[in-house]
Amino acid sequence: MTNGGKSKEIEKKENTDKNVKNKFVGFVKKPVVKKIFEAVFYPLCSVGLIFIVWAIAAAAISKPLLLPDVGEVLKLYFGMLKEKEIWVYGGWTLLRTLECFAISAFAAFALSMLSAFAKPVHKIFSPIITILRAAPTLAVILLILIWVDYAYAPIIIGFLIAFPILYSAFYSAITGVDENLLKMAKTFKLSKTDIVRFIYLPSIKRPCLESMRSTVSLTAKVVIATEIMALTKKSIGLLMRTANLSFDTAYLLALTIFAVILSFILEGVFSLIIKITEVVR
Numbered sequence: 001m002t003n004g005g006k007s008k009e010i011e012k013k014e015n016t017d018k019n020v021k022n023k024f025v026g027f028v029k030k031p032v033v034k035k036i037f038e039a040v041f042y043p044l045c046s047v048g049l050i051f052i053v054w055a056i057a058a059a060a061i062s063k064p065l066l067l068p069d070v071g072e073v074l075k076l077y078f079g080m081l082k083e084k085e086i087w088v089y090g091g092w093t094l095l096r097t098l099e100c101f102a103i104s105a106f107a108a109f110a111l112s113m114l115s116a117f118a119k120p121v122h123k124i125f126s127p128i129i130t131i132l133r134a135a136p137t138l139a140v141i142l143l144i145l146i147w148v149d150y151a152y153a154p155i156i157i158g159f160l161i162a163f164p165i166l167y168s169a170f171y172s173a174i175t176g177v178d179e180n181l182l183k184m185a186k187t188f189k190l191s192k193t194d195i196v197r198f199i200y201l202p203s204i205k206r207p208c209l210e211s212m213r214s215t216v217s218l219t220a221k222v223v224i225a226t227e228i229m230a231l232t233k234k235s236i237g238l239l240m241r242t243a244n245l246s247f248d249t250a251y252l253l254a255l256t257i258f259a260v261i262l263s264f265i266l267e268g269v270f271s272l273i274i275k276i277t278e279v280v281r
Contacts, residue, residue, distance in 0.1 A: 068250040077254040086239075090258065093227065093236040097220045097266070100158030104219070105212060107159075108166035116174040125167075132164040141226050150230040154237070157226040162219045169211030173204040205277055213270035217263035224259055236262075 051070050058067045080086050115122035140160060144153050177200055185195045227237020228244075236259055243252040 065247060065249060068253065073250050073253045073257070076250050077257050080251075080254055080258070086258065089234050089236055089239055090262065092234040093220075093224060094262065096154050096227075096235070097158065097216075097223045100155040100223065101162055101216055101219045103155075104159050104162035104166055104215075108163050109170050109208075112167050112170035112174055115171055122171065129164045129167055132160055133168075137161065137222065137225075141229055144226075145230055150232055153230045154223045154226040154232055154235070158219045158223045161222045162215050165215050165218070166211060169215075170204070170208055173207040173211075174200065176207075177203045206274065209270060209274050209277065213267050213274065216266045216270060220259070220263045220266060 054067075055070045058064075058069050061067050064072070111121075111125065115125060137157075141153070141157055144156050144160075148156060181199050181203075182195070185199055190198070224235075224237045224240070226232070227235035228241045229237075231238055231241060236255060240252055240255050240259075243249075243255060
């Protein structure tokens with residue numbers, strides 16, 4: 001092959017590489033792809049940073065009983081996922097979380113609707129909501145453990161923590177609907193059904209879902225904390241308490257990772273619901 005032929009081959013290859021690069025850059029710069037990339041990249045960076053700090057701290061302390069190596073915990077975590085027990089116990093914890101969260105959301109929405117249109121109701125319940133929000137979580141857990149059966153304690157505690165947060169968020173969303181839209185609806189004599197459908201629901205949908213997204217992970221955390229103290233049968237909390245009593249720090253950290261991922265999944269479900277409701281209007 002002549003030098004001219006080689007030059008053309010090299011030039012052709014360079015042009016091909018350049019076109020591929022331009023296409024890749026153009027693809028990455030698309031708004032949807034960019035959002036997905038940012039949604040995945042930055043959380044991965046955060047997780048990586050946590051693991052790096054963890055690894056450095058574990059190496060500096062050099063006491064596996066206090067802080068095991070990252071690799072050891074991850075190996076234990078993935079091994080744990082192959083066992084039936086973690087899925088059964090995790091499933092029960094998830095069921096308790098969803099049960100108390102659903103009850104909290106339904107009760108909070110019903111009461112906030114009533115309070116928004118009947119101010120005396122809001123004035124009566126407002127101090128109660130304030131007390132529930134101000135009460136120390138640990139004190140509430142200890143009192144509930146004295147008063148009720150340990151099996152129901154996580155659900156009750158989860159309700160008492162989630163309900164006041166959701167009520168306040170729902171009430172603010174309902175009372176925050178644009179007054180001009182409501183006046184316009186009265187001017188055009190819209191029915192109450194249409195006012196709720198076309199004004200209230202679109203206005204309160206996102207803030208309500210946003211508050212539910214942030215509260216569901218808190219509910220899961222409180223439920224697990226109560227399970228730990230109540231030694232609730234078939235629960236992540238029971239496994240954590242057992243690991244704590246046996247000084248199995250690595251297993252306790254693996255269970256913590258499982259609980260954190262569970263909370264992330266619950267928040268992710270609500271994030272997906274929010275995205276779907278934005279598309280489907």
